[in-house]
Amino acid sequence: MSExxxxSWTALMAGYIDTGQPKMALWLFRKMPECSVMPNTFTFATVVNACSILADLKTGKKVHAQVEIFGFQxxxxxxxxxxxMYGKSNDVNEAHRVFDSMGYRNVVSWTSIITAYAQNAQGHDSLQLFREFNWSTSDRPNHFMLASVINACASLGRLVSGKVTHAMVIRRGHDSNDVVAxxxxxxxxxxxxxxxSSKVFRKIQHPSVIPYTSMIVGTAKFGLGKLSLELFQEMLDRxxxxxxxxxxxVLHACSHSALVDEGLEHLNSMYERYGIMPDAKHYTCIVDMLGRTGQLDRAYSIAKSIQVKPDEGALLWGTLLSTSRLHGRVDIALEASKWLIESNQQVAAAYVTMSNAYALAGRWENVHGIRSEMKHSGVSKEPGCSWIEIKDFTYVFYAGDVSSCARGSEVVILLRELEGRMKERGYVGGSMGLVFVDVEEETKEEIVGLHSERLALGTFGDIFVLIIQHTFTLGPYSVVQVFNFLLK
DNA sequence: GTAGGGTTAG
Structure with a gap:
């Protein structure tokens, strides 16, 4: 084209984006002024999209400034x-500022802001905006919006809201949409x-790699390693x-179900058979798998050989630290926590886990040393918590120190008894952890009524004992398997 | 010629 x-410029940019080359779109955008062609709203929407794909906040902000200069705001x-773009670049506040500035909004703009919150671990705000959308507009949510809302429910573990959203999906006839499914x-x-999950999955006509992966991950986290690997095989067969x-x-399934040989085989097959280079996240699973099964030296040498970015290292070395603590390997725990602290990653967690590793080894002088070091440098760890939604109330549980709680000594007796039963049935591993809380009588009845069989063993006098122990201290067993042990 | 959705390790 001569001129x-x-x-034409915008079409070319969009073409580069469609073919996975967003950087070329940005390059063209910078070239435009040299040819005296002025960008318009179509151009800006396209360029901002390129920044969004690249999650390039810096360039995105510059383009935003130009939007204002051109008067397209x-x-x-x-x-x-x-x-x-702001949502994908993890700047939700800026995303909301743009949303607030709009005089007119449609389903797409609402979906963009709902998604921004959902994808940035702010599910509550995401759901609140969804409610606002429903009562402030006459528009109805479409499959794009519903997929994001379901994602928000998933991240919050809100089964009831999730079911309500599922009902909306069915009512609006989006249940055959594969992304929503x-x-x-x-x-x-x-x-x-x-x-x-399985019911929804089996209704998908031609499941792609993503629903299959969701099922594989879901079953893996449930401790259903064998089923997870069967689904993987089924996927390959199709x-x-x-x-x-x-x-x-797949590797998560192997590590959480102690399928070590299978895990290593799958790791080796990744590149050979499928051309996928294993990276830090895969090696983190392998380190976890070897660590859980007590092969700490092997896990350590793998961790050392992996090149990682700081955030990947936080997970890799955090995993090694956790399993070292689990098996009382203070030497390796020390190396792992050193990496984390020197890289300024998960510093508080590293201190606490290291302190716990020392405590397990009975090295109390080191425990006190770390605690005073934390105090001195002002490092403090936010306690982790779990929560469960029952009817329309959310119960939050903090990991507690058994001895400092009401009737703690009785709880310890109960715990030891459960531990004994687990050992009889072949459980090997560290001491059981426990989360427990005092609740109102009627609340207890409500909860126990809902799960009477499962929680019968967990109720102790007027203290409601909830055994929520992460697979991490259960070694290769999952919490579901432990429940099954206890109920047999 | 333009904007929105699903899977990820401790």
């Missing part, structure tokens, strides 16, 4: 693309209802190629 106009499409499969698994995330699920 390409703004449409009230354009609906440009604003939606900006909200999306994948979101539902994931949501039910994360809300503890793997049976519903000619669907796994991706890097699928292998995270």
């Amino acid at each position: 390409p106009n703004v449409v 009230s354009n609906l499409v440009v604003c939606s693309s900006l909200i999306d 994948s979101a539902l499969v994931d949501m039910y698994a994360k809300c503890g209802s793997i049976g519903y 000619g669907i190629s796994p991706n890097d995330v699928t292998f995270v699920g």
